[in-house]
Amino acid sequence: MSAQHPRPGITHDNRFFWEGLAQHKLLIQRCTSCHRLQHPPAPMCPGCHCFEMEAIEASGRGTVHSFVVAHHPPIPPFEYPNVIVLVELEEGTRLVSRLVGTPPDEVAIGMAVAVEFEQVADDFVLHRFRSAASR
Ligand SMILES: [Zn+2]
Structure with missing residues (x-):
């Protein structure tokens, strides 16, 4: 489980x-x-x-303002390496989230990203971001 x-x-x-x-x-x-x-x-x-x-x-569009790649210690249920991004939303505020779909060594400051919604449990949805170029 x-x-x-x-x-x-x-x-x-x-x-x-x-x-x-x-x-x-x-x-x-x-x-x-x-x-x-x-x-x-x-x-x-x-x-x-x-x-x-x-x-x-919010539109859900923004750019990567900064990021860190978490390797250790691996904490279930997160997947590793786990790319944590500080997203600058186009509305003008920032949000900490997770970036998916981009290898950690290809993540760059200023990269355009867009929000996705992840159904984590029946009653729980989280935001995450994906490169806007990969859509
Ligand atoms: Zn005020």
Whole structure:
């Protein structure tokens, strides 16, 4: 039996994000006052200290801002080498995710990527990214 995927901590502030993923939507928190985007979700806007937040649906397109390749220690259920990317979304915020479909030695800063949705369990969907050139 394979290891269970670790679950995120669901809070009042980030629930919309995980519910969005379940519907294959990448939702990003936006301040209703100054329209600043922020991820991960938080209760307060760091720009104007407003507490009124909404969510916008991101296109899922972006570029690799930075990345690391995890080799050790291998932690089930993740596959190794595991390419962890910090994606700069075209909307202007960044998101940590996993890159699939590109060998680690071919991953490059600035590479165009697009989101995919992975059904990890019956009730749990995660985002991951793939090279936009390979689509
Ligand atoms: Zn604000």
